[in-house]
Amino acid sequence: MASMTVEFVGALLDRSVAGDPSAFAGIVRANQSMVYSVAWSFLRDGALAEELAQDVFLELYRNLRQIESGSHLVSWLRRVTVNRCIDRVRKRKREGLTSLDDAPEPSTPASHADPMASERLRRLIASLPERQRAIVILRYQEDMDPTEIAAVLEMPVNTVKSKLHRALALLRGKLERES
Amino acid sequence: MNELEDRLREALQRREPPAGFAERVIAQVPSRRAHLWTRWRPMAAIAAVLLVAVSVGVFEYRRQVERANQAEAANRQLMYALRLMARKIERVQNRVMKSSAVVKVDREDVKGDL
Numbered sequence: 001m002a003s004m005t006v007e008f009v010g011a012l013l014d015r016s017v018a019g020d021p022s023a024f025a026g027i028v029r030a031n032q033s034m035v036y037s038v039a040w041s042f043l044r045d046g047a048l049a050e051e052l053a054q055d056v057f058l059e060l061y062r063n064l065r066q067i068e069s070g071s072h073l074v075s076w077l078r079r080v081t082v083n084r085c086i087d088r089v090r091k092r093k094r095e096g097l098t099s100l101d102d103a104p105e106p107s108t109p110a111s112h113a114d115p116m117a118s119e120r121l122r123r124l125i126a127s128l129p130e131r132q133r134a135i136v137i138l139r140y141q142e143d144m145d146p147t148e149i150a151a152v153l154e155m156p157v158n159t160v161k162s163k164l165h166r167a168l169a170l171l172r173g174k175l176e177r178e179s
Numbered sequence: 180m181n182e183l184e185d186r187l188r189e190a191l192q193r194r195e196p197p198a199g200f201a202e203r204v205i206a207q208v209p210s211r212r213a214h215l216w217t218r219w220r221p222m223a224a225i226a227a228v229l230l231v232a233v234s235v236g237v238f239e240y241r242r243q244v245e246r247a248n249q250a251e252a253a254n255r256q257l258m259y260a261l262r263l264m265a266r267k268i269e270r271v272q273n274r275v276m277k278s279s280a281v282v283k284v285d286r287e288d289v290k291g292d293l
Binding site for chain 2: 021024025028029032033034036037040041046049050053054057058061062117118119121122125136137139140141143168171172175
């Protein structure tokens with residue numbers, strides 16, 4: 001299924017580079033959920049996530065000719081989205097703005113067995129350091145293994161593993177303290 | 180660990196962006212002509228700078244060559260003038276030497292008469 005999507009995106013990429021404007025719209029539609037979800041999980045703000053996701057796709061359009069394949073395009077989108085999220089969070093910290101953990105939920109929440117518990121967990125994820133947060137989101141939202149995460153975040157696999165381990169320990173500790 | 184991971188997967192499910200997201204992105208994509216211009220603009224700027232640099236270089240080179248030619252011509256003229264002058268000096272010197280020999284002979288004649 002995933003490889004089918006990658007092949008489909010690769011075909012859209014070829015058409016888009018050749019000058020077919022509808023193909024780029026297809027690329028956006030095929031990847032909008034992934035980009036928006038990563039941004040939303042990171043920032044916990046619907047408006048900010050949409051703005052950031054739009055910027056990511058516009059940057060993709062400007063760099064379309066440098067993208068070599070469908071899989072390269074997907075990993076490029078993940079990397080740029082995560083890096084932009086990290087930059088945005090750091091900028092907000094520098095500006096001393098209120099934590100996004102307090103931001104309201106968007107109007108289209110995903111379905112959950114226990115919405116309260118999931119919301120508490122998302123709030124805890126948002127309190128993790130930026131890199132750990134990125135790793136947790138890519139691991140459990142995008143279902144990527146540490147090797148793939150390491151490639152996207154351009155860091156050693158062992159660093160990804162240790163950060164993931166630390167993030168899980170931190171989350172478990174916080175959950176135990178809260179309960 | 181597994182329970183926490185399951186809960187994380189549950190909490191981090193993908194969500195769809197607000198309706199019309201793709202259309203809003205496409206609306207911001209510049210037209211193909213503008214995009215092409217944006218792509219070629221740096222190359223056009225580099226080409227223009229190169230053209231100006233080459234033109235200035237050629238102009239400067241031709242000016243240098245012209246100056247060198249002028250200097251060489253001036254040098255040739257000077258050498259010619261010096262050669263002319265040397266020849267004239269030589270002639271004058273010869274005449275002076277001849278006339279001094281005649282004066283010497285005349286003096287010896289006068290001594291003999293006495």
